[in-house]
Amino acid sequence: MTRSGFVVANLFRKRTRTILTLLSVIMAFLLFGLLQSVNTVFSSGADFVGATRLFVQARVSFTVPLPLSMVPKLEAIPGVARVAYQQWFGGVWQTNTPLIMFALDPQRYHDVYPEWKMPEAQWQAFEHTRTGLIVGRQLANQYGWKIGQKIPISSNIWPQKNGSKAWEFDLVGIFDGKDEDWQKRTNLAFIQQDYFEEANQFGLKGRTNFLILKLVPGANAEAVSKTVDAMFENSPDETKTQTEKDFNISFVKQIGDIGLIVRWILFAVFFTLLLVVGNTMAQSVRERIPELAVLKTLGFSDGSVFGFVLAEAFALVLAGGLIGLALASLAGAMVEKATGGQFLLQLDVSVWLLGALAIVLMSLAVGLLPGLRARRLEIVDALAGR
């Protein structure tokens, strides 16, 4: 027997109680892992894009399209190098798998987004094929799409002129990201703006949801965005201009302040956990005060007895925490697979580190008071049941 063996043996003196407590710790850390990764996905999604591009949308809502006639005016603004645009297509693969899909001008988009890596021949093919479609590597791998295939995709917004929601595109290119961050985003699909305008039933022509301004190096993003908004003020198409990063964040925040929601849920979960595990530990120490006194009688110091109780709390939270985080990893991988990589719910290092910190703090919070009580025990009083 070792000291750690003694700690584990004590932990399982009331097997059912310990298992139930362990399950509550596992559930708490499972939630922690999943919610924290959701938070990471939503809050860090824009960190790497920088402030080299501005997004222009209608001031009222991005669902209101802006005229493409703005493009030359925008390109004339000092500090703007090139303008691209993209129109939400609302693509659906097979019966119900939504795709992040936009109609755009291939050449302009290529100029504004050098982060997407694709052979030049494929860019050319995209530009010259009216029914052309290019997709990210992730999407292509997921559905086993190969260049040259005809890909049937329906749109839940835009039917064709013949009333059919089913569109058919020729896959002419597969793009990748320049680095890991961008590679994670290769779940996108792009089609030609010209073909979209020509074929959609509603006759949406010369308009788009977003105009994307690539700035010249060293340009003042804030000044340019103010100039843009001022330029179209009091016109029928008033604009709202922001950096790509801010746009991504505000897009996500349509759902709500994910970070705040996650923090409140986790606060509630851990507060409840604190009460549950804290009560278990306090009860466990209360039940064996004579045993703790016997340990001291045998020669274990006050510090050793304190250490035993704290180690029990740590072992319980550590076991539950690690199992919970491992399950969250597994669940994250399953969600990622089920959504075809569109929801990257991976527990990255930061979530594991936060989890480790939570394990340490939780162990201290639930073990400290019972441990101090055990430390303060007077042998004679405890043996006499006083």
Add this chain to the structure above:
Amino acid sequence: MSERNAMSEPMVQVHNVTKVYERGKQKIEVLHGLTLDIPKGDFVALMGPSGSGKTTLLNLIGGLDKPTSGEITVGGKRIDQLGSGQLARWRALNVGFVFQFYNLMPVLTAEGNVELPLLLTRLSAAQRRKNVGVALEVVGLADRAKHKPRELSGGQEQRVAIARALVSDPQLLVCDEPTGDLDRKTADEILGLLQVLNREHGKTIVIVTHDPKAAEFARRTLHLEKGQLLEQAA
């Protein structure tokens, strides 16, 4: 060294010891200037009515408590001057304890319970196992090593407790009503075992008991009343 010579060396010296407990605003003086010598190799029974101070004296001799005033020397060491950490280390090396209700750890097997005091030593796991085996052999429970306390009878539990008290080879055993929870036959077996430990292994033993028959197993009996020693009978 002959038994007579060994018995002439003091193991426990209690000099003018007073113990006062504070219970709320009340002060209760349990021992009043008590003086007592117990030689090495002695087997002493402490008797007296409830509240006479027997257990308090036993706790002081075993280093579980400290006197309010006076001196206590055990095996040549002034234990009344030790701090709580030093006292804990001293207990681990020098005293074995046996309680009325055995006070075994229910989550550990017999051998786990006996091994517990050895976790405070630097012995290897193999050496600890060997010592545990010897201690269980001495109390006649080698075949029950893997049993948990709830799977043992009261007498067997008390034997495990005695093995736990013996395993680190202390020279002094203090036993608080060791047979108080046992039937006559089992009690006599336990007392017989203590007698063997005293006579054959040279352990100095102090027991507290209410039972005159138990006291008969000791070499001598000391009577306490109202915190003072009444007489000394050989």
